[in-house]
Amino acid sequence: MQIRQKIEQASDAFTAGERKLAAAILSDYPYAGLSSIQDLAERSEVSAPSISRFMGKIGLAGYQEFQRSLIAELKDGDRSPVEVHERGRHIEGDFLSDFLSKASAQMAIAGDAITEEQFNRACGLLANPKHNVYVIGGRISDTIAAHMSFHLRQVRPGVYHLPSDPETWPEYLLQMKAGDVFFVVDFRRYQTSLASLAKLARDERNARVIVMTDKWISPVARHATDVLPVPIESGTLWDTYSSALAVTEAIVTRIAEDNWETTRTRIESWDTMRITTKDTDA
Amino acid sequence: MQIRQKIEQASDAFTAGERKLAAAILSDYPYAGLSSIQDLAERSEVSAPSISRFMGKIGLAGYQEFQRSLIAELKDGDRSPVEVHERGRHIEGDFLSDFLSKASAQMAIAGDAITEEQFNRACGLLANPKHNVYVIGGRISDTIAAHMSFHLRQVRPGVYHLPSDPETWPEYLLQMKAGDVFFVVDFRRYQTSLASLAKLARDERNARVIVMTDKWISPVARHATDVLPVPIESGTLWDTYSSALAVTEAIVTRIAEDNWETTRTRIESWDTMRITTKDTDA
DNA sequence: GCGTTTCTGAAAATTTTCTTTCAGTCAAAT
DNA sequence: ATTTGACTGAAAGAAAATTTTCAGAAACGC
Known part of the structure; x- marks a missing residue:
């Protein structure tokens, strides 16, 4: 049996510290377990003794046996990295894992739905610094819109994320100039208000409207x-937006890579402007 | 430089025993070097001291450095499925589809890092209506947190999404009761403020803290x-959060399915309460 | 709340691993 | 045949990693 499975099997009886440890081991499996017990202790933020006890709990003689087993697995699985993950595939x-593999499969086909041509056009429009970009999403899908505007802001100036309150929209509409880009994310249970907003943006302000939507096509698309x-x-109760997020990330990444120099300097000067919150980089 | 190359480079000056040793190492590279020096001594039919000397000869500090290097090589080599993509290689x-298939592959392995047990525990904690749920994310990852709180709110009462402004946090902290759940999303470029917040929540308010993080493990995990x-x-300029979003969705979906009756009636009464925005269902 | 059980990490003890010393062996050169 | 020099491994020594002990802390049940 794989160590990974032993861990899962014993996981009912885990204490808080043991769960942290298990997470650390599994999150960088199997390499996290290849260093010394102290290294692992440090990384997983539990003490070495706790690790030692843990090994007993999952049915191993000790840390050394644990390492030996990992190496053996590694050696076996040498065949191909893909196969490593294929093996031990989840039982129904x-x-x-069910959910994730569904989402993963769905994402794999997302690429077919959008042609490279469309993708490039969208990137081009959003990247052009001559025109401002306005972003908004539906009640739920605003998450995606927020992600988009956050990253886009790191790459270029003139990015505005519209609040969800329709009362504030006219202000933004008035600010739009011809050629500006209006990026709308709208998935089902569409909001009619968004369609009206898009209509105004296009007809009155001559904005270009890009809409990210599902296959039923939002009224905004009109x-x-x-x-x-x-x-x-997703085949479940609720839809999954992970593909949408991935496409969004693909767009901003593409734009950032194409304008790497600009982006880098922009992020750097951004960082010097941030004062309130301190980060630790690792 | 790879260990293998170091060995080849120094091979002119090898003695008989050293050649035997080199052969043993290279014949089962790199696994032969992963066991203890004594194992290797036995297998290669030279003494442990000879191995120790050998390491000096090929330019390493000792056997331990040798092992560490091998592990590092192994780890790098494994990156291939997700991370082959060198920056800037994207040919028009x-x-x-490149980006998406990487994200998809990554998502497929996300299931391995979280055990079903962990997943269930988290769902259980978040579903329990006896305790309130507080949610917050980092600067960027707050979009994930927002998604979580949005959906969770449809399923159960008592869900609070903390604003990103630290000034407002004390109010929420004071409101927390023992046993309440504090869900933190924190990915790299960790914010120390979140760690302090989590500490307060746990130590002062006796909350249970669940943290969703990357493999480098956020300080919040403490x-x-x-x-x-x-x-x-993602192997690109920026990290991808699509797996994180998918896991989040898996959690809320699971909770909703487990409490379907409650959820349905809750959503229905919710809908009658919404007045400002009109939806069209298709 | 209060006692009980469980969990946890510091430190000590133990074990294992690695390195150094040193004397014996071997081969080549004289 | 003897000397020399290099190579080697046994054993001692040093360092490290791992396990055990133990007392304090936290969680739990009542």
């Missing part, structure tokens, strides 16, 4: 110059 | 009762 009933369709059906 | 034409590790490396 694991909710999480007023769009570009549509980015993304699959969201 | 496939950026999107104060956590549960850790959910999620892979975020």
Whole structure:
């Protein structure tokens, strides 16, 4: 049996510290377990003795046996990295892995729904610093919009994220100039207010409207110059937006990579401007 | 430089025993070097001291450095499935599908890092209506936190999403009761303020702290009762949060399905309470 | 709340691992 | 045959890693 499985098997009886340890081991499996017990202790933020006890709990003689087993697994699994993950594939009933593999499969096909051409056009429009970018999302999908505007702001100036309150929208509409880009994320249970907003943006302000939507196509699409369709059906109670997020990230990453020098200097000067919150980099 | 190359480079000056040793190491590279010096001594039919000397000869400080280097090599080599992509290599034409398949592969392995047990525990804690739930995320990862709180709110009462302004935090802290759940999303470029907040929540308010983090493990983890590790490396300029979002969705979906009746009636009454925004369902 | 059980890490003890010393062996050169 | 020099491994020594002990802290049940 793989160590990983032993861990899962024993996980009912884990204490808080042991769960932290298990998370550390599994999150960088199997390499996290290859260094000394002290290294691992430090990384997982439990003491070495706790690790030692843990090994007994999952049915091993001690840390050394644990390492030996990991090496043996590694040696076995040498064949191909893909196969390593293929092996020990979840048996039906694991909710999480079930869900994730569905989401993963869905994401794999998301690339087919959007042509490279569409993708490039969208990137081009959003990257152009001559025109401002306005971003908004639906009630739930605003998460995606927020992510987009956050990253885009790191790459270029003139990015505005519209608040969800319609009362504030006219202000932004008035600010829009011809050629500006209006990026709308809207998934089902569409909001009619967004469609009206998009219509205004296009008809009155001559903005270009890009809409990211699902395959049922939001009413916003009627007023769009570009549509980015993304699959969201998860086969469960709720839709999954992870593909949408991935596409969003693909867009901003592409833009950032294409304008790396600008982006780098911009992020650097940004960092010097931030005062309130201190970060630790590792 | 790889160990293997160091060996080859120094091989002119090898003695008989050293050649035997080199052969043994290279014949099962790199695994032969992963066991103890004595094991290797036995296998290669030279004494441990000879091995120790050998390491000096090929330019290493000792056997331990030798092992550490081998592990590092191994780890690098494994990166291939997700991280092959060298920056700037994206030839026109496939950026999107490239990016998506990487994200998809990464998501597939996300399930391995979190055990079903951990997942269930987290769901259980978050679902329990007896205790309130407080949610917060880092500067960027707050979008994940927002998604979580949004959906969770549809399923149960008592869900609070803390604003990012630290000035407002004391209010929420004071409101927390023992046993309440504090869900923190924190990915790298960790914010120390979140760690302090988590510490206060746990130590002063006796809250249970669940932290979703990457494999480098956020400082928040020190104060956590549960850790959910999620892979975020995309091999590009920025990390990708799509796996994190998927895990989040898996959690809320699970909770909603387990409490479907409650959820349904809750959403229905919610809908009658919403007045400002009108939806169209298709 | 209060006693009980469980968990945890510091420090000590133990074990293992690695390195150094040193004397014996071997081969080549004289 | 003897000397020389290099190579080697046994054993001692040093260093490190791992396990055990133990007392304080936290969590739990009543």
